[in-house]
Every structure is written in C-alpha cells, then in structure tokens.
Amino acid sequence: MKQNLFSLTSIFLGCLLHLPPAFAQNRQPLDTQQQKQTAGDDFYQYAIDKKLSLGLPNGQNPNTYLQQGLQSDYAYIETIVKKSSQNKALNNNIAKQKLQEFYLSAKSGISSYELARKIFQQDMQHLKGINNYADLMSACVYLHKNNIAKPLFSLAITKHNLSRGLYVPTLSTEENNLAYSPVQFLQANEKSAMFHVAQDITALFKLAGHASSESLAYSQTVLKIMQQLARLENPSATAEKLSLKDWQAHSPQLPWPELVSDLLGKPVDDIWLINTAYFFKLESLLNQFPLADWKVYLEYAILRNSFLNQLHQEDVASLQTKKLKKSDALHITAFYGKDLIKQTYLNDFYIDKVDVMLRNLKIAFEQQITTLEWMSAPSKKIAIHKIKTVPFSILYPFSIKKYQDLNLHSKDIYENITALRAYNFQEKLNSFHKPSEYPAPNDIANGYFDGQEIKIFGGLLQAPYFYPHADDAINYGTLGAIIAHEMTHMLDPMRKSEPTFYNQTDQDAFAHKAKELIDQYSNYYVIDSIRLDGAITLSENIADLGGLSMAYKAFKLTKQGQGNRKIDGFTADQRVFLAWAKVWKDSYIPESAASYKPDPHPPGTARINGPVVNIDAWYEAFQVKQADNMYKPQDKRIKMW
Ligand SMILES: [Zn+2]
Known part of the structure; x- marks a missing residue:
C-alpha cells in the first residue's frame, strides 16, 4: 500500500490500516501447522485459501468494470431506466430519476x-x-x-x-x-x-x-x-x-x-x-x-x-x-446518458450501500450498548448520543454529481440532449469553482476518528476493503468492520487523547477486561520466539474486537443476514468472518516479517484470530468445539462490546 503524508499522519490519530509490519507465526511448529484444516484449530490457516465470489463475472475487477464494462452493460442500463427507484428514503437517486425522464423522452418513436x-x-x-x-x-x-x-x-x-x-x-x-x-x-x-x-x-x-x-x-x-x-x-x-x-x-x-x-x-x-x-x-x-x-x-x-x-x-x-427498433430508446439513452448512468451506478453500488451500512452500524451499536453489563446507565446515554451524532466523512474515490439542477422536464428528446450535454460541461467547471467536490485520492486506504468526526478515505472504498458487487456479508466483514473499528475507538474508555465521559466504576470494569485482552494477545507470536506486545497493541485490539462484533450485528439487520442462503458453500455468517480474514490476509506482506518493530497494530494472524475467539457467533458459524485449538470456554470470552 502506498504510504504518504496522510496515512502516516493518521497512524498517530488512531488509524487502523497501517500495513501489518510483521507476520505472526502460530505457536505450532510449521509441519503440524500445514495439517490444520478446521476453522476452530487455526482460523487464519483455514481461511487463507478459501475462495469467495465477489459478484462480478469472470473475476472482473470493479474498477475496470466502472471504466469499460458499465457503458456496454445494456442489461444493467435497462433495469435502471425501466424500474422506478426502489429506495425512496435515500437521497441519491436524482441521477436515476433524470435518467428515467430522459429515457421516456427517448421513447418518442424516433429511430x-x-x-x-x-x-x-x-x-x-x-x-x-x-x-x-x-x-x-x-x-x-x-x-x-x-x-x-x-x-x-x-x-x-x-x-x-x-x-x-x-x-x-x-x-x-x-x-x-x-x-x-x-x-x-x-x-x-x-x-x-x-x-x-x-x-x-x-x-x-x-x-x-x-x-x-x-x-x-x-x-x-x-x-x-x-x-x-x-x-x-x-x-x-x-x-x-x-x-x-x-x-x-x-x-x-x-x-x-x-x-x-x-x-x-x-x-x-x-x-x-x-x-x-x-x-x-x-x-x-x-x-x-x-x-x-x-x-x-x-x-x-x-x-x-x-x-x-x-x-x-x-x-x-x-x-x-x-x-425504428424496440431497443432504440435504450440505445439513445446509453449514448447521451453516459454520465447519468455512471452516477446512478455509483449511487446504487457505492453510496447507497455505504449509507445503509452506516445506518445499520449505528443501530447495532445502540442496541448493543443498552445490553452492556460493564457500562453504567448515564454513560450508556452519552455513548448512544455520540454514536447517533458523530459525523462521518466518507471521501469517495470519485467525484459525486448531484444533478438537482439538470432540467429534463421537456418531452422533447432534442431539448433534453442539448440540456444534458451543456450540463455535463458545467459539472466539469463546477469542480473548478468548488474544489471541495473533488474525489479523495484513491491511494489512501485509511480511516480514523480525529476526535470530531470519523473519516473514511477513498482507498477503503475499493478492493480488498469494499466490493461493490459482492453480497452484504463480504462488505460487512471488510469495510463494515473497518468503520465499526473507528466507532469503537471513539467510545474506548481507555482512549487517552481526550477527557473521558465514563465514571470510575465503568473505567475499572473495562480495565479488567482490557487486562484479559492484553494477556490473550501477548500469547501470540510475531516471528520465531518474539511475542506480540499485547499492551502496545491494546487499543487496536479493542477496536478490532468491537469492530468485528458490531459489523456482525449490523449485518444481521440486512436481508441476507436474516436468511440462510449459502454462497460458495458458505453460510452468510461464515462469509462475514471469512471476509474479515480476507482483509488482513490480503494486506499481509511476507517480506516485512523480517523487519518487526513495535507498532500499535497487531500483525495479520493476530488481527484475524484475535477477535473471533471472543465472538460467540463465530463459534456457532463454524461449529467450533471444545477440542479445537482456538476454543475458549464461554465464560472466558472477552465481552467488551
Ligand atoms: Zn485503529
């Protein structure tokens, strides 16, 4: 991942995506490690070679689809021009409405x-x-x-x-x-x-x-x-x-x-x-x-x-x-409506998906906070208020066109074409007059809570963190867990950078759980005989545990989360955890194992295995049993969030 000023700075602000500096080895010697097949014995080893389909045919990359595939994907274009907007609650469908208006005028019977x-x-x-x-x-x-x-x-x-x-x-x-x-x-x-x-x-x-x-x-x-x-x-x-x-x-x-x-x-x-x-x-x-x-x-x-x-x-x-052919109106719309089609696609596959995800994450946090035993009632009130009101700044890797000012009310296709063409040029100029509307550089794959707002950079809205065509389970296990990780940082009672709103009893109860988490992570090995420092990595481990737990709960609010359809032979719940493993597996660089330095972020295997052993749903999803290597008895699982 390309490092730059922004991502380096954000490490100190409590970021999450600093590349794992080291590759943690499992405690078993290598030869027995190869034998491990079940999720409960070593989830990292189990997950590492599992293939998850990500929604696009032939393994097509979402970025190339956006650049080349979309404009000739007549099947998709047909669905958006013919079907009326389904999700009226979201504000992002103006482009789709305009596209539909344009399509109606194109159906004027002209070839x-x-x-x-x-x-x-x-x-x-x-x-x-x-x-x-x-x-x-x-x-x-x-x-x-x-x-x-x-x-x-x-x-x-x-x-x-x-x-x-x-x-x-x-x-x-x-x-x-x-x-x-x-x-x-x-x-x-x-x-x-x-x-x-x-x-x-x-x-x-x-x-x-x-x-x-x-x-x-x-x-x-x-x-x-x-x-x-x-x-x-x-x-x-x-x-x-x-x-x-x-x-x-x-x-x-x-x-x-x-x-x-x-x-x-x-x-x-x-x-x-x-x-x-x-x-x-x-x-x-x-x-x-x-x-x-x-x-x-x-x-x-x-x-x-x-x-x-x-x-x-x-x-x-x-x-x-x-x-005149039946498909002519579609053809005309596909040619003149290129930009509207692109924006409609970005709304449907990126912006709306992320909006719904944020909404579900907030609900999941709110529901979960009310059940927490360690948190006092006054703190719960404040924590829920914070979750409900924290601003999110999602910096998409593309410029967002709103199209409110595009007038296509004419029934006349010629007038509409003229209006659309002039509008597209104005859009280009607007980005000069209003530079803030420029897309975030997409080489920054990072996010952080800066004390005021949660910022998610453009690089996170792409693989391996976000797959626009994949099922929800995948995206909640990747981007969902990353965003929830930042939300957890915001509520962390041990967060030192600002005065805490928790009372002493809350803090003591949480510190007790934190001690257990330090011990758990201090048992992981970074390389050879070097143990991970559970204290240095504590705040990131807390955020990983909270992030994955909450992303899973938020996922259960989706339609897929409530069903039991298998994809690639995996249940929806299994896919959430496998996707989580996929993020940190894909970020793993073997070369860096040799250059271990103390870092607040735990290495890849610890990030994959560390949180799941404390999440009941993971045990149920993979039927992890007492005899399995990673098994923790129910009363030993650390419940922070
Ligand atoms: Zn973090």
Missing part, C-alpha cells in the same frame, strides 16, 4: 439513425457564422461548452506539480481518440495506418450525407491538418501557468482572454497550459489553411464525437434499415 442525423444537422448550424479565425475559435469554445466536440484543444480541471495541490483549469492539445496517435501514424507504418484512418474519415463524411468524391476530398483535408497538429505534439511537455496578457502578445489575431473566459464561464487572468509552444503556434497554424478547410475539420470533429459515429462503429444493421 436511433433518424435522431443521430437530426442532432448532427443541428450541431452543424453552429458553424454557419464563421467568417474569420477568431470566429472559428469562438465556435470551438461553443462546441466544447456544449459537449458537442473538442477540437484543437482539450480542457481538464486537474492538479500539477507546480499548482501547489490545487485543481486548476488546464488546456492541452486535442485528444484524437484514434487507434493511432497522430505522432504514431506520422512515424511507423505510415502508409497502412494512414490508409485506415483515411478510410474511416471518408466513411464518416459519407454517413453525414456527403457524396463519395466530396467525402474523399474532405478526408484528405482532415488528414493534412492532423499531420500539422501532430508535428506540434510534445509528449514530454509539462504544465505551466501563463497570463492571458502574455498569450495575447504572442497571438495578436485571436482574442485569447475573451475565449478562455468564455470557456471557463468567468473572467480569468491566467490559464495553465500543457505544451505552451503549441498554443503560441496555433495562430500561424490556422493561417496555413483556408477557413473552408478548417470548417471541414470542425465538421469532422463533430462527426467523430457524434451518435452517428457510435452507430457507425457498433451497429451497422440499424444504419441500413434506418427503421
């Missing part, structure tokens, strides 16, 4: 091909008023702002080495999205690559209604311009900030201050550029070709980004028949 042609013709209207190169650049800005096409430059809101961690609007050269980059097709295999690109461009112009000879001539024009653009590429260019005044001085013919301010929706004095030389030469590049050629190039840019091109790429049949 994909007819719609694609009409949208293309509408888009071409914006090139009508171009009379000089300044007009041409204004048209480019318009095409960008309305998400119609992205010719001659691309805009990203991103951060650079020199931007001091800030997200800043940045212009770079045009993305060409070709199988070959322009630089590549200028270099290797020039002839064959050129042939394919030219063929493809010619086909696009024909699709737009141009005659064959004209389409061929246009494709030659486009290629000539692409070659000139390719010559100005510089793959090693880095970002630098440029004042618009300086840019204007280099480029007197084009009104850059106005163009950039128009693009960003507010007046700005400077802009970040990647490959400044390109932008300085753009004006002379424009002058190398007549205006008519540039209009052809913009037409090509529109075509390349169009639904017409999408149909051309994937669905030749519908282009031939040009008739």
Whole structure:
C-alpha cells in the first residue's frame, strides 16, 4: 500500500490500516501447522485459501468494470431506466430519476439513425457564422461548452506539480481518440495506418450525407491538418501557468482572454497550459489553411464525437434499415446518458450501500450498548448520543454529481440532449469553482476518528476493503468492520487523547477486561520466539474486537443476514468472518516479517484470530468445539462490546 503524508499522519490519530509490519507465526511448529484444516484449530490457516465470489463475472475487477464494462452493460442500463427507484428514503437517486425522464423522452418513436442525423444537422448550424479565425475559435469554445466536440484543444480541471495541490483549469492539445496517435501514424507504418484512418474519415463524411468524391476530398483535408497538429505534439511537455496578457502578445489575431473566459464561464487572468509552444503556434497554424478547410475539420470533429459515429462503429444493421427498433430508446439513452448512468451506478453500488451500512452500524451499536453489563446507565446515554451524532466523512474515490439542477422536464428528446450535454460541461467547471467536490485520492486506504468526526478515505472504498458487487456479508466483514473499528475507538474508555465521559466504576470494569485482552494477545507470536506486545497493541485490539462484533450485528439487520442462503458453500455468517480474514490476509506482506518493530497494530494472524475467539457467533458459524485449538470456554470470552 502506498504510504504518504496522510496515512502516516493518521497512524498517530488512531488509524487502523497501517500495513501489518510483521507476520505472526502460530505457536505450532510449521509441519503440524500445514495439517490444520478446521476453522476452530487455526482460523487464519483455514481461511487463507478459501475462495469467495465477489459478484462480478469472470473475476472482473470493479474498477475496470466502472471504466469499460458499465457503458456496454445494456442489461444493467435497462433495469435502471425501466424500474422506478426502489429506495425512496435515500437521497441519491436524482441521477436515476433524470435518467428515467430522459429515457421516456427517448421513447418518442424516433429511430436511433433518424435522431443521430437530426442532432448532427443541428450541431452543424453552429458553424454557419464563421467568417474569420477568431470566429472559428469562438465556435470551438461553443462546441466544447456544449459537449458537442473538442477540437484543437482539450480542457481538464486537474492538479500539477507546480499548482501547489490545487485543481486548476488546464488546456492541452486535442485528444484524437484514434487507434493511432497522430505522432504514431506520422512515424511507423505510415502508409497502412494512414490508409485506415483515411478510410474511416471518408466513411464518416459519407454517413453525414456527403457524396463519395466530396467525402474523399474532405478526408484528405482532415488528414493534412492532423499531420500539422501532430508535428506540434510534445509528449514530454509539462504544465505551466501563463497570463492571458502574455498569450495575447504572442497571438495578436485571436482574442485569447475573451475565449478562455468564455470557456471557463468567468473572467480569468491566467490559464495553465500543457505544451505552451503549441498554443503560441496555433495562430500561424490556422493561417496555413483556408477557413473552408478548417470548417471541414470542425465538421469532422463533430462527426467523430457524434451518435452517428457510435452507430457507425457498433451497429451497422440499424444504419441500413434506418427503421425504428424496440431497443432504440435504450440505445439513445446509453449514448447521451453516459454520465447519468455512471452516477446512478455509483449511487446504487457505492453510496447507497455505504449509507445503509452506516445506518445499520449505528443501530447495532445502540442496541448493543443498552445490553452492556460493564457500562453504567448515564454513560450508556452519552455513548448512544455520540454514536447517533458523530459525523462521518466518507471521501469517495470519485467525484459525486448531484444533478438537482439538470432540467429534463421537456418531452422533447432534442431539448433534453442539448440540456444534458451543456450540463455535463458545467459539472466539469463546477469542480473548478468548488474544489471541495473533488474525489479523495484513491491511494489512501485509511480511516480514523480525529476526535470530531470519523473519516473514511477513498482507498477503503475499493478492493480488498469494499466490493461493490459482492453480497452484504463480504462488505460487512471488510469495510463494515473497518468503520465499526473507528466507532469503537471513539467510545474506548481507555482512549487517552481526550477527557473521558465514563465514571470510575465503568473505567475499572473495562480495565479488567482490557487486562484479559492484553494477556490473550501477548500469547501470540510475531516471528520465531518474539511475542506480540499485547499492551502496545491494546487499543487496536479493542477496536478490532468491537469492530468485528458490531459489523456482525449490523449485518444481521440486512436481508441476507436474516436468511440462510449459502454462497460458495458458505453460510452468510461464515462469509462475514471469512471476509474479515480476507482483509488482513490480503494486506499481509511476507517480506516485512523480517523487519518487526513495535507498532500499535497487531500483525495479520493476530488481527484475524484475535477477535473471533471472543465472538460467540463465530463459534456457532463454524461449529467450533471444545477440542479445537482456538476454543475458549464461554465464560472466558472477552465481552467488551
Ligand atoms: Zn485503529
């Protein structure tokens, strides 16, 4: 796991996910260890090779599914556009509602091909008023702002080495999205690559209604311009900030201050550029070709980004028949509603799941606290209040789009497409105007309670801590236990970093249990003859015990938790504990066993085996018997939470 400033800092704040620095060996010699098969003899050994299916077909990674699989998963898209939102209590379904509204307007009885042609013709209207190169650049800005096409430059809101961690609007050269980059097709295999690109461009112009000879001539024009653009590429260019005044001085013919301010929706004095030389030469590049050629190039840019091109790429049949098909509305929605689909998916598979999990964890804590024998009634009241009111800051590894302001009330599909495209660009700008809406870096897999709130970083919302398509048992045993671990830290009577709300009797009773836990963990071995220090690791062991116990109780509030369906041959309860083992098994690094240093976090095997021996449900789930190695009599199990 990548270490960085944040995760290092948070270790001192009571974090949980510092990588296990050492690999704890079981007390048995290695050869007998290999024989152990039952959960009750050594749960770590038992769990380590168990395969748990995680919900995605063919072991697909959730991250690649989100990037590539989702947009062509028509079965999923169909379920969300056709079924009305089931979970009305949650606020995250706006994207789904908008998607459904859009889908209804797409069912207006127009075929994909007819719609694609009409949208293309509408888009071409914006090139009508171009009379000089300044007009041409204004048209480019318009095409960008309305998400119609992205010719001659691309805009990203991103951060650079020199931007001091800030997200800043940045212009770079045009993305060409070709199988070959322009630089590549200028270099290797020039002839064959050129042939394919030219063929493809010619086909696009024909699709737009141009005659064959004209389409061929246009494709030659486009290629000539692409070659000139390719010559100005510089793959090693880095970002630098440029004042618009300086840019204007280099480029007197084009009104850059106005163009950039128009693009960003507010007046700005400077802009970040990647490959400044390109932008300085753009004006002379424009002058190398007549205006008519540039209009052809913009037409090509529109075509390349169009639904017409999408149909051309994937669905030749519908282009031939040009008739309305049953699936057309779905097809149109899948193309224009890409961002809405993505957000709906993120809401359904990430945000809603985590929200429900938090709600169940709070209920589980509240129910359990009322039953605790060691805690006095006044303390219970305070503890429950804390659980109910503690703010959670869940930093998702993706930006969250709300879509409240997206107006799709029209029954008119054309108006809706226009609204949706412009909205998507505005969303991009919003993230510049409101930088706090940026996603958390997803290389931080950490969480902590800082005395005020419980923070969960983006890295925890990914494997091996969270599996969006897996059954609840898996996610409660992983992310659920991690979040509950932090909630337990918050209520820990031995927490030193702030004044405690517990009275002396509570503290004494808890300290007695803590002593037992220290003894239990001090019997684990880190490596060879080095014993684990149960005192140093105490607060983490308390949090692991509380975390797993509470995650299990919260899981029992879910539908799966109340049923008894087996998956992969394991009961739901077994899966919770196996998932817990999976987290710490996957975080285990054998190399680090040699570099044991005292650390508040116990090593992997202790984290897996330590809590379960105190949880009755684990004994029941795996039918652990008195004769088993890990068995603790009921009255010796440590009940803290
Ligand atoms: Zn912790």
